[in-house]
Amino acid sequence: MGDDGAERRPAGELEAGVLAALWAAEEPLTPGRVQEALGGSLARTTVTTILSRLYEKGSVTRIRSGRGYAYSPTEDAPGLTARRMHSELAKDEDRSAVLARFVSQLNDEDERMLRSLLDGGEAG
């Protein structure tokens, strides 16, 4: 069973996690495989509910798999627009005012320091 903390989060946030798992996978996933991929943080029924909702919205497609369905993400309008914009923005040097990247570029010294920090963090 999933823990209560995860179950109480807003539906939109849970959907993002499930959708990300489908995108990260190379092939269509059954609800059971999705639950596995998420490390069991969500209950199976929750995963099934979220997948049906994503399917109704057109964010995922599904194919018959055994007695149930296997799901994969569709490249819908937002995805396509996002991709177009992504390549457009990649040309633009000055986008800092609107967009903040998750991680900025590393130099050699950064990489060395980061690796030692992460190693230390994992050991400690």
Added chain:
Amino acid sequence: MTYLVLIPLLMPFLAAPAACRVAAVLPPRRAAWLLTAAALVLAVSSSAALVLLVVPGASYLPAVAVLGELAEPLTAGPPPVTIALALVAGALLVWRTAALTAAARRDRAELRRARTVTGGTDDELAVVRDDRPDAYALPGRPGRIVVTTGMLRALEPPEREALFAHERAHLRGRHHVLLAAAELAALCHPALRALREPLGYALERAADEAAAAAVGDRRLAARAIGRAALAARGVPGLSGAVRPRTVLAATAGPVPRRVAALLGTGASGRPALTPRTRRLVAGALLVCLTLSGVSAVGAASDLHTHIEIAQGENPER
């Protein structure tokens, strides 16, 4: 002529470094607000000072004299100096206004483009099919998290949750508004450019802290950032490709500092200030900002008096 008007023009050279110093020791959210507020106060004061320098010189123009019902030009100082100052200040004002307009128009266009992404479904996540790991928050109504398949595959599911929480914090805190304000302020005075990089860092740190709180694990949040950065660097063939250099991607290397801050290892690379020095610098900054605003207001009231004299009134009456 009054020298009061020069204070707001020179103050940013003193106040901007002080603000950076104070922000470096404040919690991220407060640091972000301090830097934005300092940028705005200094930008507005210095722009007002330029306007105040233009007016006395402009009063020599017959058309302005008629419009302002002036009996004679303002007696703000020796005419050649007044006119020369007004010309320089006027040129600067025109240049700034043009730069500000262009920047504001560009920002609006970017946001409008961003909003077109929100068409279609109401998914929070906009996934881009691209092997290069990348992720960012796209403001709009509603805001989106744009993430590449490369980034999703580089991270473990709990790390992805930390990434999403980080981007949600950017969107909920409307961090792009603060960044845009600092960006516009930097166009008003060259010394204010120095505030953008610490503001970007403070906003990333604020989002990191929000992510750590959301996933309930600081080490997990730190690992997500570190692994994402290493994955983005480790992609073969990407090193030659030009990735846009943003203000956030300063050579100072903010990523290890962010990771260190989350892990609490204190490898900030910046010597900590003693509480006494911290209070002194914070006090000095407050004095700078107040002085900048007050001297702009003082110079304006001074100019008002000069205008009344030029209109033939006697303010001593």
